[in-house]
Amino acid sequence: MAFQTQGSNLRALLVEDIKVNRMILSQMLRKFQVETTVVQNGKEAVELFLGGETFDIVLTDNLMPIMTGPEAISKIRAMGATDVMIVGVSVDANSMEEFKDAGADLCVPKLKLEILEHILQETRSKKNKSSA
């Protein structure tokens, strides 16, 4: 499979407590040459934003220790980070509504390479429009 990057300079934040999932999602992002920061729960994600870090896209699980994905999303949006693309990733069907209510742009049960490519392209278009 050929992975199109189109000169990708996107910065991603991956929020995931399960090691196996972190490994797979990190490798997927690496395939698209996305600069990725990885944290293990929602609180660490929020702290990064509070510290002034910026990201083009956040990929987050739902249920995590200390702070869930939807909780973190609510706090990130409340800080004024409305431009960042936020994607909820969870196999749990009940998670979709929680993610949406919290302010996620998108929810997927499973991240596949084709889906991620499409999401990254959308994120890139959004970023290009806002910087134009």
Place this chain on the structure above:
Amino acid sequence: MEYGNLRRQAASLKKSLFDQGYLDEQFCQVEDLQDEANPNFAEEVVSLFFKDSARVMLNFEQAIEKHPKDFARWDAHMQQLKGSCSSIGASRVKNECTSFRNFCGEENAEGCTRSFQKVKREHAVLRQKLESYFQLLRLCSPRYHFQACQILARQHSITNITLPK
């Protein structure tokens, strides 16, 4: 061992894992992530999965004893296992996790116990089958054959063995 025969055996084993429902297309996604920088990525992920999931199941067994009928806690453990099963395409283990969580929802302790035994069984079977699969892949990898040739060469005092392109 014949190289082509080993590759056929590996392909046949992989096909049977899909046909019998042990794996789903997510496993192919994991294998697709392999590249020159990470040539053993799939095996590393699967190895991590079995290490982590064994720990989760052990924690769960302790939770059953310490927190009887704490269905919310039991469900949380199984949710974690289900998540990682889904990520590597461990379909049958994932389905048993779903079944377990349904019993939790019904607060059916006996159903949960029976279901957990099935989770453990499916987990053990998948582990054995994937170990065989990756062993076959290792045996038919060019690097394995190159290392075997190097050993033979040293035994016969032959030098200048290089990996063919």
